[in-house]
Amino acid sequence: EAGVAQSPRYKIIEKRQSVAFWCNPISGHATLYWYQQILGQGPKLLIQFQNNGVVDDSQLPKDRFSAERLKGVDSTLKIQPAKLEDSAVYLCASSLDQGGRYEQYFGPGTRLTVT
Amino acid sequence: ELKVEQNPLFLSMQEGKNYTIYCNYSTTSDRLYWYRQDPGKSLESLFVLLSNGAVKQEGRLMASLDTKARLSTLHITAAVHDLSATYFCAVEPMNRDDKIIFGKGTRLHILP
Numbered sequence: 001e002a003g004v005a006q007s008p009r010y011k012i013i014e015k016r017q018s019v020a021f022w023c024n025p026i027s028g029h030a031t032l033y034w035y036q037q038i039l040g041q042g043p044k045l046l047i048q049f050q051n052n053g054v055v056d057d058s059q060l061p062k063d064r065f066s067a068e069r070l071k072g073v074d075s076t077l078k079i080q081p082a083k084l085e086d087s088a089v090y091l092c093a094s095s096l097d098q099g100g101r102y103e104q105y106f107g108p109g110t111r112l113t114v115t
Numbered sequence: 116e117l118k119v120e121q122n123p124l125f126l127s128m129q130e131g132k133n134y135t136i137y138c139n140y141s142t143t144s145d146r147l148y149w150y151r152q153d154p155g156k157s158l159e160s161l162f163v164l165l166s167n168g169a170v171k172q173e174g175r176l177m178a179s180l181d182t183k184a185r186l187s188t189l190h191i192t193a194a195v196h197d198l199s200a201t202y203f204c205a206v207e208p209m210n211r212d213d214k215i216i217f218g219k220g221t222r223l224h225i226l227p
Contacts, residue, residue, distance in 0.1 A: 106150075
């Protein structure tokens with residue numbers, strides 16, 4: 001079974017530039033999550049999708065971050081414009097359902113450096 | 116708001132020793148997850164604890180959940196160097212409208 005795929009793996013941009021990350025979850029997984037992990041901290045949930053609907057985006061900085069899940073499968077997370085404090089690893093995860101009976105499977109992450 | 120506290124945040128121990136990592140949380144929950152993260156890598160699921168009194172074991176790691184005390188423990192038996200990693204607990208509130216919260220992680224360093 002293929003795991004969660006993410007790209008790119010690394011990205012370096014200057015502040016005020018834009019960046020987009022892509023995630024392909026495990027086939028059949030209804031729920032998709034985007035997390036931000038700052039060095040030395042635990043993952044912080046940015047947005048959670050159930051199929052192609054948003055379940056929770058309360059911690060997504062909506063003035064600069066946006067996310068969509070195309071046809072309930074792939075997802076993109078965009079930052080525009082980036083700030084220095086956005087430097088972090090962005091993790092995508094998926095699970096079978098929202099019921100929480102199943103653990104989340106994480107992708108390899110995208111390490112973003114904003115200079 | 117749900118708070119999740121892990122302790123210790125950093126642990127250095129000798130091979131062969133036993134130790135326990137604690138995960139305390141502030142709201143009612145019946146679902147708790149433990150993950151492992153190696154440096155520069157993503158998170159790997161270790162255990163899913165779904166009820167009060169749940170105990171799961173895999174190799175030298177054993178996790179338990181006490182929902183009344185709002186406490187989960189991850190016990191390491193006879194530690195080996197390969198277990199060096201950061202361990203996170205994640206708590207799913209019983210109110211399913213609330214999001215899962217991760218602890219800050221326990222960075223475990225096992226000395227040969």
